[in-house]
Amino acid sequence: MYFKSSLTALSHAMEDLVLAVDDSPLVIANFQHEKFYRQEVHRYQRIAQRTNQVYVLAVPESESGFAVVEQSLETIPLHPNDGLAQEWHLVILAHKYTACLICREQLTPATSMEQARRFEGFWSFDSRVTIHAARLLLGRIASYRPELAPKVEQVWQRYGLTTEVPEQTLLLSSAGIDISIFAQRLVTYLQASQYKLLKAYRVLSTKERKERLINAITATIRRSLNPQDVLAATVKELGNTFNSCRCLLYRCSPSDQQAKIEYESVATGLPSLTGQMWSLADNPLIQVALAQERAIAIADVTEAPNLHNNPAIRTTIQRWQIRSWLLVPIHYQGTLLGML
Template sequence: MLMATSVLHSLLQEIPHLRQQLYFKSSLTALSHAMEDQVLVGAEQSLVIACFQRERFYRQEAHRYRRIAEITPQVYVLSTPETDFKHSSQYYETVALEPSDPLSQEWHLIVIGEQYANCLICRECSKPIKETATSEIDSSRRFEGIWTFDRDVTYKAAQLILERIEVYRPELAAKIKQAKSKYLGASLASNPQLSKKSTNSDAFVQRLVTYLQAGQYKLLKAYRSLSAQEEKERLMNSIIAVIRRSLNPNEILEVAVQELGRALGASRCLIYRCKAADINAKISHEFLVPPGETTLVSAKGQIWPLQDNCLFQDVLKSQELVYIEDTYTEPRIQGIDNTKSASKNGKFSSASLKTLVQQFAINSWLMVPVLYQGQLLGMVELHQCGPTAHRWQNDELKMVEAIATQVGVALIQALV
């Protein structure tokens, strides 16, 4: 049953003047979606043939092919099984490929209608797919192949794959014969209504650009996430290096406060030692935006209230971070006396908190406890003092928590 030659190789042998191009997976995904949309938004019944390398890739698009099958009966989907993919005619014709079939390393999509005909015939040129491939590796996969609107090339590609389908599923011979007669039998010369190239390319290009923009947005998000992870690792390595070479807690806290403040672009970063029962704490380590960039008042050497600080008490009770996105509308700070203004432990704001906000221009306020085995050893604070409220992202909050954990370990080691 197995055909030893790839469809791409056979197509290049049949039409030698074709030239392959290099595609990344994100480009093929955008092209495939735009081609499928031609069928979904059109009124005519088209021939649609899709080949997925693995069942898991097909499952991500199965809902689209069910919608396509509601429009046209000539839909064929090929894939290498991983769980329960098999020969079936339930919604459309599915063909379970043998794992050793060259098609298992190929990505094909063919769409043929009266107004358009285009095909995507590609083969992966990197290493075979790994079962545990990460999203970063998956997105960088490369393919070589052909994408064209040329009707003659598309006809030949469809013929090659339909022949493969008939080998796997001989019971479909009559249906395949009907598909060849309806979609591949008419020549350009005998039917002037057919165009050698698609007539609706403008609409196709618009859809393609939309998908490429969406893919680019996802890629940018992935890059930002990767960049944040790299910055977190750099910070951790920097602080761990200080811990290893020094048992001086002041040196460790100074490195941590400077590195963290710079990495997160904070207006001010504070790290100070304190215990749960302390009435107040003295700020001994501070990162402050350089004088040329701000006129902020330094908090270094200041006495920070703790016992009458409802935010500190909330951190103490929950042993979790607390942050205020906008201190000027926060009831706990502005002292609005109603049930919603109470902190988690029932205490209302004190005048000292409001004074701190005004004196140090704190617009957004983050407090993260430095803990060791549930014992409070200190506090990390980040202040944003710009004209608008600031919302910290989840990866930024996780970074601060990770640094606070390392600071806690360092402080305990310094006491041993």
């Protein structure tokens, strides 16, 4: 069982063999649907510069030019009901090596992520397996495009497909090809796909947290139209969402010297700031946030020496045990309402 990211890495590593070795191989790639081929079109144009025997199979998009004959490679438009529309194949047959990837997609919910697509199959450097796959696919190619019959016949003769393969398995290492080319590329592609997956999961996690926060605040508003209840619940949810030790919300205007802390979410064991007067004029971070009308974030206040040079700020940091600091001005129609 393979996920799409693994098959993409395998395919790219195999394709790199064609680009790295001057051997003019036969390359047959089944992309299922044209949209997947379009993601790799530049790569296959490069491959077509190394060999004139490149065949790309896919179900064409409506009103696309996929079925138009290209000079660099042969495109084979599949019928949507053809079983190949559910299969991912890559067959490479050269004089020095052979490689193939044969897979069929398993049905998954339509709502699944693209990278969650699953396939059953195998990949191999066995020449008998590769040649058998090439024979089957060449038969389908000739069936879909009869005008290619002479070219397909040349392929059968050129790559020895008319004779039986000896009872042996040809590995890359024994065929004069450095297997490290494939191994290094495969590891690189797998690492890149893993990074993309982690990045996608982080985006989804952030989106889920944001939606959960909005839903929690919306539910509070529906339960009570009292602004104080809504603001108190908002601060509580923000504190839980960001997993911060303290979350404050207070009203202020650009001319205020200080503000009273009205709403707070604080971790257990820490002293509360509710009701305390919070200095605004002596805090350069607040002044910058107000002047630039944007959020200001300090990941580690110990690495901001300019803050410790200010006695008032230094006292605030030490008294309230501040390690990281995020300030977000709240505006409505250009008017400052408060600070979070």
